[in-house]
Amino acid sequence: MAGVGWMAGVDAVGRFPTCPVWGAMRSSPTPAGYRPDCLTVLEHGGHGTLTVRWDGPSMATARSDIAFLYRRAGFGASPAQLDAVVAGGYDAAVDALLGAGTRAGAGPDPEPPPTFAPLPKLADVRTDPQARSTYAQMVREQGTELTGWWVRRMVATADPFTEKLTFFWHGHFATSITKVRVAAAMLAQNEIFRRSGTGPFDALTLAVARDPAMLAWLDAGQNRKEHPNENFSRELMELFTLGIGNYTEIDVREAARAFTGWRVDASRTGFQLAAKQHDDGTKTVLAKTGNLGGEDVIALVTHQPASARWVCSRLFSRLAAPVAPDANPAADAMLAAYGSTLDAGAAVRAMLRSPAFLASRGKLVAQPVEYVVTTLRALGLRVTPTAGGSADASTGAAAGAGGGALPQRAVLAALAGLGQVPFQPPSVGGWPENAAWLTTASTQVRTKFATAAAAAANLAAIADEPAAGRPDAVAHLLSLDGWTSRTREAMSGAGGNPARLVALALLSPEYLTV
Amino acid sequence: MPFDRRRFLIASGVTGGLAAATTAGVVSYRELHHSAAQEPLAGGGVLVVVTLYGGNDGLNMVIPVEDPAYRAARGELAYSAEQALPLTDGFALHPAMTGLRKLWDDHRLAIIRGVGYPKPDHSHFRSMAIWQTASPETASTTGWLGRWLDAQAKTPAGGSSAPGASSAPAGSSSPGSAAALRVVSVGPTLAPLVVGATTAAAAVPTGPFTAPGGAIGQELRQLYRPDPVDGPLAARVASSGADLFTVAGTLGPVLAGQADQDTGPAGQLDGGGGDATAAPAAGTATSPPASATVAAAKAGELGAQLDVVAACIRAGVPTRAYSVNLGGFDTHIMEKATQAKLLGELDAALTRFQAAIVGDPHGTAVTTVVYSEFGRRVAANANDGTDHGTAAPVLVLGTNVRGGFHGDAPSLTNLDDGDLRFTTDFRSVYATLLERVLGTEAGVVLGSQEHFPRLAFL
Numbered sequence: 001m002a003g004v005g006w007m008a009g010v011d012a013v014g015r016f017p018t019c020p021v022w023g024a025m026r027s028s029p030t031p032a033g034y035r036p037d038c039l040t041v042l043e044h045g046g047h048g049t050l051t052v053r054w055d056g057p058s059m060a061t062a063r064s065d066i067a068f069l070y071r072r073a074g075f076g077a078s079p080a081q082l083d084a085v086v087a088g089g090y091d092a093a094v095d096a097l098l099g100a101g102t103r104a105g106a107g108p109d110p111e112p113p114p115t116f117a118p119l120p121k122l123a124d125v126r127t128d129p130q131a132r133s134t135y136a137q138m139v140r141e142q143g144t145e146l147t148g149w150w151v152r153r154m155v156a157t158a159d160p161f162t163e164k165l166t167f168f169w170h171g172h173f174a175t176s177i178t179k180v181r182v183a184a185a186m187l188a189q190n191e192i193f194r195r196s197g198t199g200p201f202d203a204l205t206l207a208v209a210r211d212p213a214m215l216a217w218l219d220a221g222q223n224r225k226e227h228p229n230e231n232f233s234r235e236l237m238e239l240f241t242l243g244i245g246n247y248t249e250i251d252v253r254e255a256a257r258a259f260t261g262w263r264v265d266a267s268r269t270g271f272q273l274a275a276k277q278h279d280d281g282t283k284t285v286l287a288k289t290g291n292l293g294g295e296d297v298i299a300l301v302t303h304q305p306a307s308a309r310w311v312c313s314r315l316f317s318r319l320a321a322p323v324a325p326d327a328n329p330a331a332d333a334m335l336a337a338y339g340s341t342l343d344a345g346a347a348v349r350a351m352l353r354s355p356a357f358l359a360s361r362g363k364l365v366a367q368p369v370e371y372v373v374t375t376l377r378a379l380g381l382r383v384t385p386t387a388g389g390s391a392d393a394s395t396g397a398a399a400g401a402g403g404g405a406l407p408q409r410a411v412l413a414a415l416a417g418l419g420q421v422p423f424q425p426p427s428v429g430g431w432p433e434n435a436a437w438l439t440t441a442s443t444q445v446r447t448k449f450a451t452a453a454a455a456a457a458n459l460a461a462i463a464d465e466p467a468a469g470r471p472d473a474v475a476h477l478l479s480l481d482g483w484t485s486r487t488r489e490a491m492s493g494a495g496g497n498p499a500r501l502v503a504l505a506l507l508s509p510e511y512l513t514v
Numbered sequence: 515m516p517f518d519r520r521r522f523l524i525a526s527g528v529t530g531g532l533a534a535a536t537t538a539g540v541v542s543y544r545e546l547h548h549s550a551a552q553e554p555l556a557g558g559g560v561l562v563v564v565t566l567y568g569g570n571d572g573l574n575m576v577i578p579v580e581d582p583a584y585r586a587a588r589g590e591l592a593y594s595a596e597q598a599l600p601l602t603d604g605f606a607l608h609p610a611m612t613g614l615r616k617l618w619d620d621h622r623l624a625i626i627r628g629v630g631y632p633k634p635d636h637s638h639f640r641s642m643a644i645w646q647t648a649s650p651e652t653a654s655t656t657g658w659l660g661r662w663l664d665a666q667a668k669t670p671a672g673g674s675s676a677p678g679a680s681s682a683p684a685g686s687s688s689p690g691s692a693a694a695l696r697v698v699s700v701g702p703t704l705a706p707l708v709v710g711a712t713t714a715a716a717a718v719p720t721g722p723f724t725a726p727g728g729a730i731g732q733e734l735r736q737l738y739r740p741d742p743v744d745g746p747l748a749a750r751v752a753s754s755g756a757d758l759f760t761v762a763g764t765l766g767p768v769l770a771g772q773a774d775q776d777t778g779p780a781g782q783l784d785g786g787g788g789d790a791t792a793a794p795a796a797g798t799a800t801s802p803p804a805s806a807t808v809a810a811a812k813a814g815e816l817g818a819q820l821d822v823v824a825a826c827i828r829a830g831v832p833t834r835a836y837s838v839n840l841g842g843f844d845t846h847i848m849e850k851a852t853q854a855k856l857l858g859e860l861d862a863a864l865t866r867f868q869a870a871i872v873g874d875p876h877g878t879a880v881t882t883v884v885y886s887e888f889g890r891r892v893a894a895n896a897n898d899g900t901d902h903g904t905a906a907p908v909l910v911l912g913t914n915v916r917g918g919f920h921g922d923a924p925s926l927t928n929l930d931d932g933d934l935r936f937t938t939d940f941r942s943v944y945a946t947l948l949e950r951v952l953g954t955e956a957g958v959v960l961g962s963q964e965h966f967p968r969l970a971f972l
Contacts, residue, residue, distance in 0.1 A: 136851075435747070
């Protein structure tokens with residue numbers, strides 16, 4: 001829709017830079033499907049009149065939709081990022097976001113993965129008290145280093161989609177360092193998700209199944225020919241590939257036999273098939289009979305039609321809105337893209353371009369990791385790796401070019417208080433969602449974090465606005481459509497103080513729900 | 515919702531479409547308080563169920579210190595009679611459990627030995643599912659307290675309660691349904707044992723009962739007022755945010771009545787209070803004395819959960835059963851340090867809880883039961899730890915409890931493939947609790963054909 005008209009009483013000339021922030025025009029948020037229009041001044045008629053071109057809702061809608069896309073499939077977009085992509089339209093923005101990792105000249109990796117010194121051998125740990133305490137300390141420190149690295153990487157990356165999808169797979173194949181303990185193994189698993197997360201799902205599942213962290217996590221060592229352990233086999237079907245109702249207990253038992261002898265090698269970094277512990281008898285899994293190995297079972301389960309539905313519904317549930325496997329509103333497009341090659345990346349792309357995805361606004365509460373990372377990125381805050389120090393917290397605001405910093409210790413403490421520490425999912429089922437994140441305890445931790453983040457940030461862009469326009473400037477900074485009248489009233493108490501306004505914004509229902 | 519394990523994973527969010535069910539059970543303190551005023555707890559016992567996730571090593575909690583087979587099997591992992599806290603019959607309590615040892619002396623701690631079920635399963639999920647559904651043979655769709663809740667919802671006293679009836683939107687004056695409030699799960703998500711076929715327990719959050727003070731506190735009160743344009747999740751952000759102030763304003767004074775009941779921010783943020791970045795938000799409505807903070811910190815996250823339970827009990831909330839939990843017991847390697855820390859936390863939390871309710875009129879009706887999905891194997895493994903085992907002791911404590919040992923101790927030499935043979939079916943424990951604490955015929959929950967022997971601990 002477009003049109004030409006004129007309006008009186010407007011003292012401005014030229015095209016609006018992108019579109020007016022919605023909140024500047026209305027004091028309540030946009031009703032569903034209704035967005036502000038975009039006006040371009042064609043002629044300055046004198047006497048305070050303008051002739052303008054009315055571009056209809058398209059530009060503003062595109063900006064708002066792309067901001068939403070970046071929050072769901074990345075960690076938010078800066079106003080400048082939105083300015084750069086909005087003219088190209090929504091679909092091009094999807095392609096740009098998903099292609100960021102493969103663009104040439106992206107520059108050096110801002111946060112290359114750490115390397116970890118090998119842990120003392122368990123045999124030594126058992127006999128030598130000194131080795132035992134070294135082991136415990138190394139496990140602790142390496143775990144912190146690993147977690148801090150991933151958070152810093154999520155904050156710094158130019159390819160947020162890859163990190164977001166890596167986080168999705170981490171929750172899907174949820175493995176916790178609290179049991180695995182070996183940071184190097186957790187990192188190796190993480191790199192599988194990063195490298196293969198948009199590839200064929202059968203290859204991803206096989207890589208994860210042979211990955212030492214997963215082998216340790218689900219007790220592969222106990223899965224022996226004479227005494228099969230069903231732990232991995234059950235979770236493979238129930239959580240990773242099929243979902244409940246698409247296999248039987250007999251399938252679980254038979255598949256467990258196929259995985260007997262799968263274990264971590266002596267170096268604790270590789271996969272090994274212990275032939276003597278492997279059951280090479282005849283098994284029947286999902287109606288297929290033969291001397292099935294673990295690889296055969298993975299191929300079998302991932303190529304079931306139910307598996308495609310399951311995987312697509314999990315993607316939709318975590319990136320769009322919680323759905324049951326048989327009620328995924330984007331299923332048609334996603335399944336077509338996923339196809340017979342089990343192309344997970346294509347399924348994500350199809351989902352992000354589906355109307356059902358754009359219709360899922362407000363259906364997710366930002367998970368703590370998303371919340372913290374998105375906030376740090378929006379405020380231009382770096383995470384400074386701290387080697388046990390705490391003095392830099394007060395000087396953090398002064399560090400960095402154009403933005404401040406928060407000490408890693410404080411960021412990880414906030415994540416712990418909010419209940420979501422990367423590499424520590426509560427169980428193999430992954431993290432909870434939505435209302436589970438909204439507790440009185442989390443409100444308190446969030447308040448502390450938001451206040452600290454706002455205090456550390458360079459908020460010149462807000463301070464440069466006249467006081468009355470600052471709430472809208474904050475919405476613009478966070479790429480939000482605007483504020484409810486309730487939030488505006490709460491902000492009015494802040495007297496235009498930029499840090500207080502930003503803290504309130506970061507604690508608002510508008511920002512916490514995506 | 516056709517199948518059991520889907521329900522078991524509600525808490526983990528993996529079930530997607532059931533997110534609504536998770537949300538439906540979450541009630542606000544405002545709702546709890548409303549109900550306490552409308553229909554206060556009037557007689558009848560209160561059951562507190564403490565779930566230890568991960569498989570607690572029962573042999574190193576209630577220790578057969580005089581059994582040579584124990585020392586032989588455990589080697590360096592074994593505690594000597596001198597190290598442990600002596601009980602009777604050649605048993606001793608883990609050295610960290612000094613508070614429970616006192617309860618034992620007061621005959622308020624019952625230890626039921628060798629509790630398990632036939633054909634033990636070594637999977638955490640499956641074995642925990644068995645304990646929480648009380649259905650070892652077949653996969654059940656409901657938790658045992660969930661079925662009790664279903665039965666309560668059918669009774670006229672509670673009125674009719676549809677599932678999710680407690681999901682009153684923010685700002686609504688309608689309280690949580692009384693039926694749903696008969697069981698409360700403390701923590702952000704529902705424990706599977708409290709999910710029934712038609713009803714689910716309410717979930718209340720843990721956390722310190724202090725709200726931000728100063729200007730930001732004032733502005734947050736405004737920010738978390740209900741707004742009709744909020745969608746369901748935005749409304750929940752507002753109501754949960756407002757809850758923080760409600761909790762501090764209403765339950766806070768109850769807790770402040772006893773100095774050692776003032777909850778510090780145990781387990782939240784970095785706990786040490788040395789976070790320089792938090793200075794701008796540091797103004798709080800109440801500031802606990804340092805000694806209380808230390809006591810609360812020792813009781814840890816479980817202590818924080820039990821603080822909520824104690825507060826609800828003392829406020830007369832009409833809840834008959836509470837579910838709390840503590841995780842981390844999966845001690846495959848270097849078990850001694852881990853278990854000592856966890857049992858110390860358990861001991862501190864339970865002791866603190868008993869002290870909090872003992873003087874309260876409702877406190878005498880409270881019975882607390884502690885269990886885990888399995889014990890550990892008898893022999894230590896090669897990593898100074900133990901692997902998944904079978905039978906283990908169940909602890910029951912309370913003013914009405916008949917203290918001492920119940921059930922036979924399993925033999926350490928007549929083993930089932932290296933595992934203890936159970937001597938008491940866990941459903942005997944449940945049946946006893948259902949009848950003597952909740953005043954309900956056990957068959958309603960455990961099946962009309964059940965004939966598990968009742969135990970004498972109550």
